[in-house]
Amino acid sequence: MPSLRVSTHLSRNFSLILFLCVLVGFISSLTLTANSADKSASPKKVDYAAEMKRIPPRAPKDALKSFKIHPDFKIELVAAEPLLRDPVAMCFDARGRAYVVEMSEYNDAHKEGYSSVKLLEDTDGDGVFDKSSPFLTDVTLPTAVFCSQGGVFVGAPPYVYYCKDTNGDGKADVREVVMEGFGRDKGDEGMINSFRWGMDNRIYFSTGIDGGMVTVAAEGPEKQFNTKGRGVILDPATRKIELTTGGGQHGMSLGIWNRAFVCANSVPMQVLMYDDRYIARNPYLAPPPAPVNIAPGGKFTKLMRISQIEPWRILRTRLRAASERGDSEGGKPSGFFTAATGITAYRGDAWPLEYQGNLFVGEPANNLVYRAAPKPDGLSLVAPRADQDAEFLASTDVWFRPVQFENGPDGALYVLDMYRELIEGAPFIPEEILKHIDPIGGQDKGRIYRIVPKNFERPALSDLTKLSSKELVALLDSDNGWTRDTAQRLIYERQDTSVVPDLKQLAAASRKPVTRATALWSLEGLNSLDADTLLKGLKDQDPQVCIQSSRIAERFAKDAQVQQAMIALAGHDSIEVQYQAAFSLGAFENSARNQALAMLLSKNVDNKWMRMAVQSSLNQGAGEVFVLLARNSDLLENKQTQAFLGTLATQIGAQSDVENVKLLMGALESLPQSQQKLAQQSFRNLLSRASTSTKQVLAKSKSEYTAQLLSGMMKSTIEQATNSKLPVKTRVEAIPTLSIGSPDETLPVFEELLSVQQPLPIRQKAITTLGLVNDERVPELLVEAWPGLSPQLRMSAVETLFSRQPWQVALLDAVKAGDINSGDISPERVQLLKSSQDKAIKKRATDLFQNQRLTGRSDVIKQYQSSLKLKGDPANGKLVFKKNCAACHRLENVGVQLGADLKAIKDRGTEAVLLNILDPNREVKPQYVTYLLVTTQGRTITGLIKAENANSITIARADGTSDTVLRIDIDELISSKLSFMPEGLEKQINQQQMADLLAYLNSIR
Structure with a gap:
């Protein structure tokens, strides 16, 4: 189950200096437990059976009594074993x-392929399911389901089926196999999930953290989607797909107005700020990450757990506090987000109106459901805690595992309780604890609950499949999101154009604004929306209707009246x-469009999202907008305006558009x-x-001004970079x-x-910038400076020398000549050289480094088992961290946060950490593999893929820096199949230092 893990994956680094990335190596091998080490070398283990008292499950009726819920609501049991087991996703069909x-x-x-999809029915209308049918059996790791055309789409990676x-x-x-190729995590985590109906007649879903190279049956096997x-x-009619912005781990919800929310283990709530289908239109735009955290407390939001802390959690905390495991962690082992999952926006009508749009997140490790009430925060949102003195829903039953939610046909919110003894991934639990827990305990159990107001009277539910198309149109006026969605879906499936007049009237x-917008999208889905009807939507008094109408208007780009109405929206009062x-x-x-974009920017130039949105629309017209902005003397004083002009100048320079350059x-x-000064900077860009x-x-320009810029630019740059009287930051910028x-x-x-007299940031920036200078003399320059380079700078220099194939030859020459010590080249770099596609x-490399062989991993593991017996000194360990790890990790205000949050390491067993530290390549998760990115200019960048979207990929490099490369500049992207964490750490850290x-x-607290 994608979000059921309490752990947070850690990044890796492939430099020995970045040892802490070893811990990322451990995370990449989470499915390996410590018992795979040579047991003959393991220290004697203590049996904790006496204190590992198992907490038994409760019968469904008894579990119902364990809940404490918001005083205005009640919780009802609607399904339990033996009708179902381990529910992780659900959907209601048009019949209820x-x-x-x-x-x-x-x-x-030990076994797979025995999961399933059940069909539950309430045959007597009392609101409780009483019939269960084995709709789909013998499925491997199903994660999602959605109703369509009398059947369902089922996500079960690597497949999406239609059944x-x-x-x-x-x-x-x-x-039928609709799609194939989605990633399947060996820890049952981060896979495709959350199939949701969009207002635009499409099905949206998340790919979690595993992604995959996917083929779509309707598109043909030759076309792949990353x-x-x-x-x-997914268009359910054609079964073709588009890709959009993603994020999160398990849980994705569309709000009332189709705004997307996601979550991850330690990230309870994020909003996606844009649809990167827009970003893809301008390949020269590298946008900021789309997911934005909206929970003010984030991971460390205080959770008001009411269940007892399981004995195994208490034991794990005590073991970490023991002298041989490290100092006390200084806190209780629960009470904050470690397993956030199933984020869902409430869209029903059974609850009071003020609850619509509230966000609910399951925290199965803490046996509770958290609620937040989002509110605008500029173009983003902030979602503060909605319940101050107690969680919206919490249980005293430690088996209560709320992993997903669903808005129901009765307007209620349904809670899916996987009901398990252990919700954490078993590989995350130390062996001496795990042997006292049943990892699959509860796999024959599962419950579904319904949350309703105390005075709730359940309405009689209709079979929507028996309604006429005209009656379905009337249901679009419902306050219940499920009803609107289902009616709209059926209208789209039927393609009954006889209801077009009714939809236009609606x-x-x-x-109701949401009804007007849904009717517009329904007309578009029937290919029956005319410009006059759309114009009314573009001029609607409600901003959200205008937003939805704007999205539809993109399909009417050649209509003059629609163009005018869209341009007018640039002056709308609502920033949204x-x-x-x-x-x-x-x-x-x-041209009028360009003027409107310039006006939008002039009104919102300090807003990074608006700047990004405007540039997304400027694959054409960048030169004209540059001119319009440059004419606004007041606007030119703004630093953000200057920065945006520089961004446009870079794009214009890269594009092959002569007129834009002249403009x-x-x-x-x-x-x-x-x-x-602005002119010079724009010219540089x-x-x-x-x-x-x-x-x-x-070159052909006869303009005296252009000649002056050309001659003066480098002179001023050199003066700025070399002037020791200027601030270091100013020099670095040049x-x-x-x-x-x-x-x-x-x-x-x-x-x-590069001289030793220069400040470190100056030397660092000079080394990385040299990677952009395609000249055969660069390696000689770096080799000459080598004796005066610190370990950190040598690492950056290695990165630069690796960035071009001819320079790799120069690097090998320098090592052979003794100008560069072979120890300055980390083992994983040596391995990359030895596996180079260039045979020479x-x-x-094979000849030169033939004596550089790593000790067998099993031998090293044996040697370092003694570290587990030694008493570790946290103060000394902090020094080890600072020296070896701080280049890519940050703890207690020390280091750079390149890798993941290392506080989560406390959740691991020390022996398992040690095992995977020393053998990181035993099993590497896809997100922690080293990639080689080759640009069209011939540069090679190696590192971890830190982020990617429709237009760009960000590579985190071993020296703590990162590069964002536009996809149009990528020639090749190759997986090295090696972990981001190197082998051979034992050459840098001895057993006591490890302890x-x-x-x-x-x-760390």
């Missing part, structure tokens, strides 16, 4: 029946409408003398990624510009900047 996904295989390391019962026996006799870090949008005259207009205007092409140069020449056509325009100058002019400057480099470091990590 429930399809429930059962993941019985969770935590079973249907055609003979009415409650069992699927149709089972779903890593993405969301999927779109124009309904008193303006934000959507900034995206949607990208579908239109005329930009004309705008620069027109700038007043007081803005010549123009050249930083200049295409051949851009260079040709400048150094990247040196990469676009003539090497004959700039290499002597780099030599000066491969042979030379000290583990003690320090366990002492």
Whole structure:
């Protein structure tokens, strides 16, 4: 189950200096338990059976008595074993029946393929399910389900199936593969999940953390979709897909107005700030990450647990406090988010109106349900705790495991309780504890609850399949989100255009904004929306209707009246409408559109989201918008305006559009003398990624002003970079510009900047910038500076020398000559050289490093078992951390947060940590594999994929820096199949230092 793990995955690093990334190596091998080490070398274990008292499960009726719920509500049991087991997802069909996904295989390391989907029915209408049919059996790790066209889509990675019962026996006799290739995590975590109906007649779902290279049956086997870090949008009619913004681990919900929310183990609530289908239109845009945390307390939000703390948790805490395990962690082993899952926006009508839009998150490790009430925060949201003195729902039963929620046809909120003894992934539990717990305890149990107000009277439910299309249109006016969704879905499936007049009437005259918007989308789904009806939506008094109408208007880009209405929205009072207009205007092409985009930016230039939205619409027209902004003298004083002009200049330089370059140069020449610094910076940006056509325009230019910029730019850059009287930050900002100058002019400057007299940030930036200078003299420059480089700078220099194949040859020459010590090249770098696709480099590296062989992993593991017996000193361990780990991890205000939050390491067993520290490549999870990215300019960047979206990939490098590379600049992206964490750490840290470091990590509060 994707979010059932209490752990948080850690990143890895492949440099020996970045030892702590070893811990990431451990996380990548979580499915390996400590008992795989050589037991003959293991210390004697203590049997804790006496204190590991098992807490028994409760019968469904007794479990119902264990709840403490908000005083205005009550909780009802609607299904339990033996009708179902281990529910992790559900959906209601148009008849009110429930399809429930059962993941019985969770935590079973010995057997798979026996999960299922049950069909539950309430045959007597009392609100309690009393009939269960084995709709789909013998499924492996199913995670999601959604009703469509009389059947269901079922997510069971690597597949998405379409299943249907055609003979009415409650069992699927149709089972078609719709998609294939989704990642399947060996710990049952982070897989595809949360199939949700969108207002645009599409099914949205999350790919979790595992992603995958996916083929779609309707698209053909030759077309693949890289779903890593993405969301999927499925058209149920054509079964074709699009990719959109993704995020989170398990749990994705669409709010009342289709805004997407996600969550992850330690990240309870995030909102996705944009749909990256817009981002993909402009390949020169590298946007900020879409998921934004909206829970003010984040992971460490105080949770008001009312269940007892399980004995095994208490024991694990005590073991961590023991001298051989490290200092006390200084807190109780629960009470904050470690297993956030199933985020869901309430959209029903059974509850009071003020609850609509509230967000609910399950915390199964703490046996409770958390509620937040989102409110606007600029273009984003903030979602503070809604219940101050107690959780909305909590249980004294430690087996209560709320993993997912569903809005029901009766307007209530349904809670899926997996009901397990252990909700953590078994590999996360130390062996001496795990042997006293049944990892699959409760796999024959499971409950579903309904939450309703105390005075709730359950309405009689209709079979919507028996309603006429006209009656379905009337249901779009319902306050219940499930009813609207289902009616809209059925209208889309039927494609009955006889109801078009009724939909138009509803779109124009309904008193409810959400109904007007849903009617508009329903018309669009029937291919029956006319411009006049859409124009009413674009001029609607409600901002949210305007937003939805703007999205539809993109399909009417050639209609003159729609264009005018869209341009008018740039002046709307609502910043949310303006934000959507900034995206949607990208579908239109005329000068008035560019003026509207410039106006949007001028009104919101300090808002990074608005700047991003405007640029997404400027794959065409960037030059004209640059001119419009440059003419606004007041706006030019704003630093964000200046930065945005620089961004546009970089894009214009990279594009092969002569007219845009001429427009930009004309705008620069027109700038007043007081803005010549801005002109120079914009000119630098123009050249930083200049295409051949851009260079040709400048070379042929007879403008005296252009000549002055060309001659003056490098002079001022060199003066700024080398002036020791300037602030270091100012000097560092100038150094990247040196990469676009003539090497004959700039290499002597780099030599000066590499000298030992220069501040560390200056030398660091000079080394990384040299990677952009494609000149054969660069390696010689770095080798000459090598004796004066610190270990951290040597690591950056290795990264630079690895960035181009000819430079790798120079590196090998330097090692052979003794100018670079072979020990400065980390083992994983040596391995990359030995596996190079260039046969000459491969042979030379093999010959040169033939004596550099790592000790067998089993031997090393034996040697370091003694670390578990030694008393660790946290103070000394902190020094070990600072020296070896701080380059990519941050603890107690020391280090750089390149890797993940290491506080989570306290949740692991020390012996298992040690095992996987010393053998990180035993099993590597996909998200922690080292990648080699080769740019179209010939650079090679190696590291961990830290983030990716439709347009760019961010690679975290071993020296603690990172590179964001636009996809249009990527020639190859190759998995090395090696862990981000290197082998061979034992050459840097002895047994006592290992014990000290583990003690320090366990002492962090």
